[in-house]
Amino acid sequence: MRDFILRCINIHKYWARKPDNIVAAYIERYSKEGDTVLDPFSGSGVTAIEALRLGRKAIAVDLDPVGNFIALMTALPVDIDSLQEAFDALKDDVKDEILKYFKTICPECGKSATIHSLIYANNKPTKIVYECNNPVCEHKGLKDLTNADRKTISTIEETDVPYWYPDNELIWNSRVNVSRGEKVSDLFSKRNLIALSILYNGINKIEDELNRNMIKFAFSAALPQASKLLVYTPGQGPGWKVRGFWIPANRYEMNVWRFFENKFKKLVSGKKESNKLLSSKYSKDAFKIFNHSATELNSIPELKENSVDYVFTDPPYGDSVP
Template identity: 45%
Template sequence: MYAMHKYWAKKAYNVINTFIENFTDKGDIVLDPFAGCGVTACEALKLKRKAIAIDLNPIATFITRMTAIPVNLLEFKKTFEKISHAVKDKINSLYVTECPKCNTKAIITHTIWKGPSPQKIRFWCPYCKADSWKAPAHIDIEKIKEIEKIEVPHWYPKQTLIWNTRVNVDESMSVPDLFSKRNLIALSILYNEIQKIPEEQKDIKNLMKFVFTSALPQTSKMVFVIKRRGKVEGKRKNKQPEVGSWVAGYWIPSEHFEINVWRCFLNRYKRVLKGKKESNEGIGYHYKEAENFDDLLRNSSIYILTQSATNLHNIPDESVDYVFTDPPHGDRLPYLELSIMWNSWLGFNSDFDNEIVISNSPLRKKTIEDYRNRMYKAFMEIYRVLKPNKYMSVTFNSRHAEVLYALLTPCAEAGFELVNVLPLQASAPSVMQDTRLGALRGDLIITFWKPIVRRSYDRLSKNDFEILVKKTVEEVMSKRGITMNQILREIIMVLLENRVLLSKEETFKILRKYFVIEEENGRLKRIERR
């Protein structure tokens, strides 16, 4: 069911399920303040817990709701048939071609473009009942010219993307630039039809929009071409190209696919239908969305909020039993920037100011300091709403140790105490276990405890923690294949275990004093004994 819609950094649902089961009982409240596509919330519901799913990104809370909500599959199928009846032929008429074998009308399913020219066409011939490839013929070129002259018949979003070369967006790029003219026309026809679904069928209407946004990436120009070589009729030849998929960023490869919009929509509809069968079985009518926190306590099972985790005003003090969350990991993914393609179609506005992220966009002041300050506010709020003597598990993966500092130091400053660190692949976590790894790699789950009485950090004297850092580095350095990043990760874990808070700058000061170190752009490059 989590394959219905793309979202980034989805975590293994079975691991989350095990953690929730371990740390909570039936009826307990599980909070995920950086919910993403809602895996924590859905797993909590499956286990008959109550869930609070919060995310600043409107598409994230939309995906969460659409994944968990029970739907009448018969009504969903009927509505799809209606849409198909109304627009399928109209959309397919934009992709008409001629089958070179039988000279009858065929439908283009894929076109490979190189810059402004179509290179290769894949089509379905209903007469030959065959799926074949051909070079664009005169009729195809004429068709494209004709389409270029047509106006897009219905509304489509014209929003500009946020300038950020790291995600391949230049100063002037906007949402329509992501689609070919033909696909933009087809998408506008399709979305217009979905909008006609009456409000009485609100859930089905939203689910159809969910199918639509789920299909969007494959309808865009961001679908790259995978070329393979292999044996064709006994000889080594180029095999037919295969369809890539949108990963992240708005990169439009010079050679890309243009896929028939109806085909994409149909494929995603089938995927959503399958996913909803699964979620109906796993969650079903245990799903009841709350209007406010009291409602969650009394009659409901899930509270979904599109807001910042830095202000949890709608959740009372000491009311949550467990937090499982996967916070934004520094500069890895600028979620709101990347979600403009989806949010703009659905008419959702995004609160860019409050996003916790490190972004390279020159238009945003999203520095590591901003990230750290907001993360601190969020952890203060999470600490406030969590019941004392309860736990919070945070997943973490970053290429840069300074992001670990920016994430974990605020967490400790807020009052949380480190319990253990496990690799994400862990199966049955136990609160008693302390399995700090010699070399921490990959995704980690770091579990913290909210003490009954808040205790302050910095228990060790300055001299003692200098010795601690030195000893840790010496121990870690003796391990083979250890990276600089792992050394810093190890230091921060040891510090947290010893209830010491140290900034990255202070750590570096100690390292400089006792070791010969090489730094580059604030990062540790090399370290040697003096």
């Protein structure tokens, strides 16, 4: 049972997420089925999801729209076949356009290969992890950057990002390695900004709102793997290992399509589980979510006198998360 909900809750990172089994134990001990449970600093919604799973009604309040989005996408039931169809159509629309930016030459057969990742040493791309596209070769491996690869990088650096991408400044905070004037786009290589803008533009064309939002959820969850925050340590896989926005000089640059597709598979497996656990319990009446400050709960009409049976919460601490 525990694994089910964890798989779904863990689709998307959220700083300071609380362990679901401990939150569940409190809810079971201090409330009963049919009660209403409130979390006024709900973050990614662990309290609300667990309350719902345990047959309570849940009210989640948080200032952070991303936290609220994660909570809602985790709870909402979705038709898996329809979601898969929307993804397949997106794949037809954007995959080839994205993979154009991840091409290299196979050193074994001299034919086209796909870049899985680039490895940077001292802020310079030095090695490429590739897979050959030639069906009679299919060689996979690690190669040194060639002059042709360097030329491709220079061309990409001069290419405009084709669609919208966020270019706003991050909130300055040295405790999480954000320097003054640093922008969201500074966290991504030009190649990956281009690829992400193509992908995000494709997602926005999905007509069905629920499918579009679910796939946006997978996109948002995959963003760390698209960023410059992935430390390269020989013998270890890529990972966002330091809290905050530290850009290591030795790092990976990953193929956007590959990890996005992988994240989508994880989303499908998480949603299969959450559909089983939550769909009979979820309704707009049973799960209410507010993008609101906990300092003004009395202005939420649903939180009138005696409307809540149990509060479980986990307030913010210090300014460690801007």
